Amino acid sequence: MYMAILPTILFVVVLSNIELPVSISKLIAEKEPTYHWSVLKHALKLASLWAVVMMFIASWILPLLPVFHTYHVGIQWMLLLLIPIITFSAVVKGYLIGAQKTTKIAIANLMKRSLQLVGLLIVFQLFSFDSDVAIFMALLALKLSELLVLGYLMVVFIFNIKKIKSVKQTTLTGKEVRQKLLAVSIPTTGLRIFHSASFAIKPFLITWALGNAGMIESIAVVEYGKLAGIAFTVGFFPAFIAHALLIVLIPIVADAYERKDFATLHHYLKLSMIVTVFYGAPVVLMFYAFAEPITNLFFEASSAHIYLQILVPYFIFQYFATPLQAYLIGIGLVKDAFIHSLYSTSISFVLMIVLGSMQSLQMDGIILGMNMGAVLLTLLHYVTICKKTRIKRYDGTPRSAAFVKVESRMNNR
Incomplete structure (x- = not known):
C-alpha cells in the first residue's frame, strides 16, 4: 500500500521545494556577503507565496485522487502540512549550502534520518496498527522529523543572519x-x-x-x-x-x-x-x-x-x-x-x-x-x-x- 502512495508523496516533495536549495545556493555563492540578506528576504517572500499556492492546489487535488480513498483521512492533511515545512527548509538549506556551511547540512540530514528511524521503531515496536493507520503514523514520523530539523536549521540560520546584518548590506530588487x-x-x-x-x-x-x-x-x-x-x-x-x-x-x-x-x-x-x-x-x-x-x-x-x-x-x-x-x-x-x-x-x-x-x-x-x-x-x-x-x-x-x-x-x- 505504501508503494502505491509513494509516487504522490515524492511528487509533492519535489514541487514543494521547487529546487530552491539549488537556486539559492548558486545565487548566494555568486554574490558577496553584502547582498545575502537582500537575496534571502526576496527568497523567503517567493517561498511563502509558493507554499500558499501549493497548499491551495493540494487541498483541491488530493481529495480527488483515487489512491487516497482507501487511506486514513489524516494522510491528506499530513501531506498538506508538510508543504510549508519543506518549502522553508529549502530556503534555509539553500543559504547554508551557498555560504558553504555544509557541515550544518550534514548534521541536519543525519538528524532527520535518525529521528525518522527512532520514531518508526518506537511507534511500531510499542503499538500495533492497521495498514492505513500505519502509513499515517509513518508520515507523522516524517513530518515531525522534518519539523525538528527545520527548528535546528532555523537556529543556525538566525545566528548566521545576525552576523550578516552586522555588515552594511546592499539591496537587490525583488524582480x-x-x-x-x-x-x-x-x-x-x-x-x-x-x-x-x-x-x-x-x-x-x-x-x-x-x-x-x-x-x-x-x-x-x-x-x-x-x-x-x-x-x-x-x-x-x-x-x-x-x-x-x-x-x-x-x-x-x-x-x-x-x-x-x-x-x-x-x-x-x-x-x-x-x-x-x-x-x-x-x-x-x-x-x-x-x-x-x-x-x-x-x-x-x-x-x-x-x-x-x-x-x-x-x-x-x-x-x-x-x-x-x-x-x-x-x-x-x-x-x-x-x-x-x-x-x-x-x-x-x-x-x-x-x-x-x-x-x-x-x-x-x-x-x-x-x-x-x-x-x-x-x-x-x-x-x-x-x-x-x-x-x-x-x-x-x-x-x-x-x-x-x-x-x-x-x-x-
Missing part, C-alpha cells in the same frame, strides 16, 4: 532575485519531474518489452520487482556520497565560474572524479564479486544477483553523472542537463524495448539498454563541461584564450 532563482529552479524542477516520470514509466515499458519476448506478464512483474526492489536498492546505496558531492560542488563551481577562475574549476572537476573512482570502483567490484550473498539478504535463490552484476556499469556511471550535473548547474547549464537526460533516456528506452523484446536477452537486454543510457548521459555531461570550462583533453589540460586563437589560426591555414 532581479526572482528571475535568477526561477531561471535555475524551474528547469531543475523540470529535470526532477522528468526523472520521476521516466522512473514511473519504466515498469510498464519493461513488462511490455518482456511480454514481446514471450514472458508471462505476472513473471515479468516479479522480475521487475527483483530489478527495482533489490538490485537498485543495493546499487544506489552508496549514491549518498555522490549527492554529498553535488551539494558541496554547486556553490564552489558557481563562485569559481562567476570569477572565471578556470584553474579552480579544473581542480575540483579532477578531484570529484578521483573521489568517485576511489569510492565507486571498490563498491561496484564488491557488488560484482559478492552479488549473490548480498541479494540473498533480500530474496533467497533469485536472479537478482545476476541483474546486480550486469548493472555494474549503470551504477558507476550514475555515480559520475551526479557531480557532473552539479557542474552543469553551477555554470548555469541546467537546460543542457535536462536535454542530456532527455536524449539519454529516449535512447535508453528504445534500446530497452529492442533488446528486451529479444527472446535470447529478455531482462539482460533491458539492463544493457539502461547501461547505455547511463554511459551516454555521463559522456554528454563531461563533454559539455570540457567545452564550457576550456578543458582540451580528458587529462584536464586547460585551453587558454591565447592557445585557442593560435589553434584557430593554424586550422584556417
